[in-house]
Amino acid sequence: MENPSSRIDVVNICTEPRPIDQGHVYVRAQSGRWQRLRRLIGWGLMLLFLVGPWLRWNGQQALLLDLxxxxxxxxxxxxxxxxxxLLALFLMVAAFGLFFITAFLGRVWCGYLCPQTVWTFWFIWIEEKLEGSANKRRQLNKAPWSLNKLVRKGGKHLLWWLASLLSGFTFIAYFIPATELGAGLLQxxxxxxxxxxxxxFALCTYLNxxxxxxxxxxxMCPYSRFQSAMFDRDTYSIAYDATRGERRGPRSRKADVASLKLGDCIDCKLCVQVCPTGIDIRxxxxxxxxxxxxxxxxxxxxMNQMGYAPGLIRYASESQLAGGKTRLWRPKLVGYGAMLLLMLATLVYAAATRVPMALDVQRDRNQLFRETPEGWVENTYTLKLSNRTQQPQQYRVRVEGLDGATWRGADQVWVPAGESVNLPISLAMDPYLLPGSLHPLRFVAGHDETAVSAESQFFSAGR
Known part of the structure; x- marks a missing residue:
């Protein structure tokens, strides 16, 4: 309740309207340990989202998905x-992580981490600041239009749009450099x-x-539909302890519950009024x-105000509510956990063994080979070197497997951070050293610490 007292006013609580009115859910503000945790996580995630595009690393945007x-x-x-x-492995880790958390703790992703939930509670917070509590919002919606209603409604939607535009800009700034996008929009x-x-995306945020x-x-969310496939009797989820709570009924704080043959639920309906989806968990x-x-x-x-033990509604498994114990080591949870660890280990290994550069070789497509004025056989190649690091690198290039070849072109190249450079070169050979028409070779590029190679062929007329 918003104004705790030493005695519950049963009539006022029980006669308060349900939170759903003509399809609109009026969510009542609520405090408590789970709401403090949810707000802490929500505001933390929102801060990370807003700050992310402005983080810098080696002079450039640290998080940029440059499509x-x-x-x-x-x-x-x-x-x-x-x-x-790496991206596929990361998505698999995220998927099995979600499966594992859902099988263990139910839909905590939806309640604490989902962007839809974070943004919804952000907008509800703005709504509460301008229109008041749930009852005041309901009364304001039913009231005829006036200057007060126009100012409150107009101010709310203005702030919603500003928040939506900020959200849309921030999201796109992960794909277009934030400074470039911001300057472009302002100009x-x-x-x-x-x-x-x-x-x-601003419109999507505003509507959603x-x-x-x-x-x-x-x-619209598919997760709410297929989540039941991951649930079992030992999944922790928000649940109402019907054995303890039934039979429901209002009573004074000093009433003899045993004589009234009532459970602990006083049917105050606060659980319904604070629910963001307007359901009755009971x-x-x-x-x-x-x-x-x-x-x-x-x-x-x-329960605290009535002098009862807390936990009538709590995170509990179906097995617990039935009087048993929750099994943590069960096939479904162990299976999800094993796959999560396997995918995570594979991702770490792939990231650790990832070579910080790449080399691709393209032959001249116009001709297999040509004869030089000296009578030698020459093949032309284009070496594409990619620097996958955030620092500029100088790479040395050489050829292996073709003894006696003359290298024509630069054998060192400077590649900027995160860029690719094409290096045209040619190889020339004395035809008397070439017994056949096709000769495999390998180009090697890099420096002493790291090197990569790419296979190719050298063509000649043969003899």
Whole structure:
């Protein structure tokens, strides 16, 4: 309750309307340990999201998913299309991590980490500051239009739009350098495509967090539908202890519960009023529940004021509610955990053994070979060297497997950080040293610490 007292006013609590009114959910503000944790995580994630594009590393944006140049900059690492295995492994780690957490703790991702939840509670916080508590918001919506209503509603939507534009700009700044995008938007020179995407994601944020809210969780999010496949009797989730709570009924704090044959639930409906999706957790496990813990905090507050033990609504497994114990070592959880560790180990190994440069060889497609004025046979190649680090590098290039070849062109190249450089070279051989028409060879590039190689062939007329 918002104003704790030494005695529960049963009539006022029980007659308060349900949070759903004509499809709109009026979420009542709630405090408590789970809400403090949720707010701490939510504001932390929001801060990381907003600050991310402005972080610098070696003079450039630390987090940049440059789709135009087909490379991702992640602090000191540049990921190229050839490194998509790392991205695939990372996504597999994230997937099995989500499966493991869901099998263990239910939908805590939805309640504490999901961007939809974080943005929704951010918008609700703005709404509460301008329109007041849930009851005041309901009354304001039903009231006729006035200057006060216009100012409050207009101010709320203005702040929603500003927050949405900030969100849209920040999201696109992970794909276009933040300084370049910001300067372009301020000077009206960003171009139609970047401007469109900023406006598009701003509109999505405004609609999802401001208007749709729980609809995203209950009707559009696929996770809420297939989560049941990961649940079992030992999955921890927000649950109502019906054995302890039933039969429900209002009573005074000093009432003899045994004589009234009532359970601990006083039917105050606070658990329903604080639920962001407007469900009644006492009806059992429902796919709309996002495990945010708001109902548990509200119920603990009421139990404390009534002098009852907390935990009528709590994180518990079905086995616990039935009087048994939760099995942590069970096939499903162990399987998800094993796959998570396997994928994580594979990702770490792939990242640790990743070579910080790449070499590709392209032959001259116009002709296999040509004869020089000296009568030698010459093949032309283009070596593409990619620097995957965040520091400029100088690489030395050589050829192996073709004894007696004359190298024509530069044998050292300077490659900027995160860039690629094409190096045209040619190899010439005395035809009397070439017994056949096709000769395999290998180009080697790098320096003493790191080197990479690429296979190719040398063609001649043969003899």
């Amino acid at each position: 135009e140049q087909q490379r991702f900059h992640l602090f000191g690492i540049t990921i190229w299309p050839q490194d998509l295995t 009206w020179s960003a171009g139609a495509l970047p401007t469109f995407w900023v406006a598009f 967090a401001g208007w749709m809210r729980a609809i995203m969780c209950t009707h 009806d059992g496990l429902q796919y709309e529940c996002i495990n945010c813990g708001a109902c548990a905090d509200a119920c603990d507050q009421t």
